[in-house]
Amino acid sequence: MAKNSLTIIRENLQAYADRGVFRGFSETGSRGGTHSFSFTWLVPHPLELTVDTKSGILKFKDLLPNVPGGSALHSDLKSFLHERCNGALPKHRRIDKARAELLCRNNAGKISIALKVKNNQYRYCLSRIVNLVHELFVHLNDAHVDYMRESFDAPQE
Numbered sequence: 774m775a776k777n778s779l780t781i782i783r784e785n786l787q788a789y790a791d792r793g794v795f796r797g798f799s800e801t802g803s804r805g806g807t808h809s810f811s812f813t814w815l816v817p818h819p820l821e822l823t824v825d826t827k828s829g830i831l832k833f834k835d836l837l838p839n840v841p842g843g844s845a846l847h848s849d850l851k852s853f854l855h856e857r858c859n860g861a862l863p864k865h866r867r868i869d870k871a872r873a874e875l876l877c878r879n880n881a882g883k884i885s886i887a888l889k890v891k892n893n894q895y896r897y898c899l900s901r902i903v904n905l906v907h908e909l910f911v912h913l914n915d916a917h918v919d920y921m922r923e924s925f926d927a928p929q930e
Contacts, residue, residue, distance in 0.1 A: 776802055778826050779808060786822070787809055789903065792903045807830075815910045816925045822902075830876070831902050832887035837913075839924050840884050846920055847879060853912055854886070868905065873898045875905075 783800070795812035797819060802809045806827035811819045823832045840847050843858035854877050858868050868875050874889040886906065888898045913921050921927035 778890075778893065778895045779824065780827075782808075782810075782824050782831070782899055785896060785899050786812075792847075815907070823840065829890035829893075830887050831890065831898055832876075833902070833906060834883055834884055835880075835883040837884035837924070838904065839882055839920070840879060841882050842879050846917055848883060850909075851877065853909065854905075857908070866904070866908070868901050869897075873901055910922045 786795070789795045790812065795814045798810070798812040800808065801811045801821070807825045808822055810822045810824070812822075813819050820836065820876060821834055823834060824830075825832075825870060837850070840850065854875060856862065858875055859864070859868055860867065868888070872891050872894040874891065876887040878885045878887075886902070886909070888902045888905075890898045914927065918927070
C-alpha cells in the first residue's frame with residue numbers, strides 16, 4: 774500500500790508542477806519510508822514537503838520561521854489552523870477529521886504543518902495540505918504584513 778500511496782503523491786505533485794503552480798519541482802530524497810519533495814511556491818525559497826508512508830504523515834517542515842511560542846502571531850496561527858477543521862467551513866475549505874488529522878508544531882520558532890492521513894486518503898490529504906498552506910499565506914499577507922515582509926521579503930503594499 775505504501776508504494777501506491779507514494780505514487781498518488783508523486784503524480785499529484787507533478788500535476789501541480791505541470792500546471793505551473795510549483796516551480797523547480799523535484800523529489801529530493803528517500804529514507805526509511807520518508808520521501809522528500811522540493812519546489813518553489815508562495816515564497817522566494819524552496820519549500821520541502823515530506824511524505825512518511827509508514828506513519829501516513831504529509832508535512833511542510835519549518836514552513837514558517839521566526840514565530841516565537843506564545844507570541845500573538847503564534848496564537849493567531851493556532852486559531853487559524855483550528856478553524857480549518859470547523860464543520861461550519863464549506864466542505865472544499867475544511868479538513869475532514871474523518872480523513873485527516875491536522876498537526877502543527879513550533880520547534881525553536883519554526884512552524885511545521887502536517888496532516889496525518891486516515892483511511893488511506895492520500896489524494897485528499899495532499900490537496901488539503903496544499904490548500905491549507907495557500908490559505909495560510911493569504912491570511913498572513915492580510916493580517917501579518919510586517920511578519921511577511923520581515924520573514925519572506927514580501928512587498929510592503
